[in-house]
Amino acid sequence: MTITSKKTKSRCDQCANKNVKIQRRYKDETYCANCYRIWFIKKPCGRCGNLSRLHKKEEFGVCTDCRIKEPCIRCGDDAIKNGANTQYGRVCQICYQGHFKSKKACFECGELKRNISSYSQLDHDYEVCITCYQSHVRQTCSLCRRYRELVETEQGMICKKCHEYGEIPCQSCDKLMPAGMGKNCETCYWSQRLEKEAKLSAYLLASQSIKKAYSDFIRWFEAEKSSKTAALKHHNFINFFTRCDEIWGCIPNYEGLVQEFKPNGLRENLTVLRWLIITDQITVDASSKALIAEQERIANLLAKFEDQVPKCISDYHKYLNQRMLERKTSLKSLRLALQPAVDLCIEYEIKRLNKPTQEHIDGYLLLKQGQYSSLYGFVTFLNKSYELVMVCNKPSKEDVWKLKSKETEQEIMRLYNKAKPLSSKDGLIWLQLAMAYFHQVNVTLSTLKTLSVRPGNEDMSMIVFNEKEYWLPKI
Numbered sequence: 001m002t003i004t005s006k007k008t009k010s011r012c013d014q015c016a017n018k019n020v021k022i023q024r025r026y027k028d029e030t031y032c033a034n035c036y037r038i039w040f041i042k043k044p045c046g047r048c049g050n051l052s053r054l055h056k057k058e059e060f061g062v063c064t065d066c067r068i069k070e071p072c073i074r075c076g077d078d079a080i081k082n083g084a085n086t087q088y089g090r091v092c093q094i095c096y097q098g099h100f101k102s103k104k105a106c107f108e109c110g111e112l113k114r115n116i117s118s119y120s121q122l123d124h125d126y127e128v129c130i131t132c133y134q135s136h137v138r139q140t141c142s143l144c145r146r147y148r149e150l151v152e153t154e155q156g157m158i159c160k161k162c163h164e165y166g167e168i169p170c171q172s173c174d175k176l177m178p179a180g181m182g183k184n185c186e187t188c189y190w191s192q193r194l195e196k197e198a199k200l201s202a203y204l205l206a207s208q209s210i211k212k213a214y215s216d217f218i219r220w221f222e223a224e225k226s227s228k229t230a231a232l233k234h235h236n237f238i239n240f241f242t243r244c245d246e247i248w249g250c251i252p253n254y255e256g257l258v259q260e261f262k263p264n265g266l267r268e269n270l271t272v273l274r275w276l277i278i279t280d281q282i283t284v285d286a287s288s289k290a291l292i293a294e295q296e297r298i299a300n301l302l303a304k305f306e307d308q309v310p311k312c313i314s315d316y317h318k319y320l321n322q323r324m325l326e327r328k329t330s331l332k333s334l335r336l337a338l339q340p341a342v343d344l345c346i347e348y349e350i351k352r353l354n355k356p357t358q359e360h361i362d363g364y365l366l367l368k369q370g371q372y373s374s375l376y377g378f379v380t381f382l383n384k385s386y387e388l389v390m391v392c393n394k395p396s397k398e399d400v401w402k403l404k405s406k407e408t409e410q411e412i413m414r415l416y417n418k419a420k421p422l423s424s425k426d427g428l429i430w431l432q433l434a435m436a437y438f439h440q441v442n443v444t445l446s447t448l449k450t451l452s453v454r455p456g457n458e459d460m461s462m463i464v465f466n467e468k469e470y471w472l473p474k475i
Contacts, residue, residue, distance in 0.1 A: 013029045014030075014035040041054070047063070068090070074100075079091060103116075106128050107127055144158075146181070161180040190226070191222070204238065210250065214238075240272050251282070253282060315381075316341055319385075320338065340375040344356055344360060348363070357390075369394070412433050431472065434472040451464065
């Protein structure tokens, strides 16, 4: 950062003369003595009527006395003491510092901010923001946990209030607390804040039944956790009560909740759900929950196509629904049958009126041999519906081995290109891959940890597994 010397503004904005004495600053512009006589003439104030020097271009100019008495144009509070005049009108000091003061670059962090000033406590005269200033002179008091300027005492570094006044009674519960905490102890502060915020949130609810339920939940949540936790997290659950208020006007039974929120939605409101169960307001029906969960999983499967479901999948879904209506299959079996059909179409980008081919089916089963039984029903349906002659063949062990070998080769090359020596974890992975690639033996990493590797020669090592010796190349 380039360090610039601290300068005061000495340039007249009207005549552009530099290094002149500034007679008047008005609406962020400067006037030298000569320009001040030209631009400010005596005329009646637009408010009190007294003669005063006012800007000649302002038809209804206001004198300084009247301007000072104006309320803040932003917040409406009194702006007489420590107020500021802006081009928009009179503002209080708080609004001026936060919204009207022109931004400057902080000497230390370089960010453009409004709260830029120079401080005598710092070892330089440059202007810094309040954040950078506080980082030099403030720390957290060990007693009241407030971020303040600390003094050194026998109790350590604490704030001035805690040092001078010690412990004082809380105004709400009369318990003793460090004086630096203010009027209320931490528990009372968070409890009062929770009560105030919960009261405001209750205005979102129309039904008296839901308002009472929300109030009961807040009290339970505060007792279950703490007033601080409840105050910080109660906003997460207001949507649950507003939806219940809009739809039912009361807390419905469990079936209604599952139907509306779905299992995933209820998982987001587990705290409310636990409260409802503990207070015996609802009874969990496992069968209804499972039914809705399966319906949601099926909807999520079809949503993978983004409203462009292939015709073969749409027809297969209708066929499975018909079988379910005839009680020849269950909803879970419907979802399990639909799963590989959807995955097959997504894997090979089958869209609209297109249908899978024999190559697609063979390739999919090579990747996922465990889906053979589920995919068999889809292939049978395609053959009957579209007069096809496709078959669902189980891949041979040789084909599966070739595919796994290619994947293993890629993993081996990844390890080979890593920096040497390998970490202990990568060393175990190398042994696992080498056993699978060279000996077609699958060994878990946890088992390999219990086996000893014996050195053979410069290029090979030997491992004993199930009372057999296996020679592996070193990496």
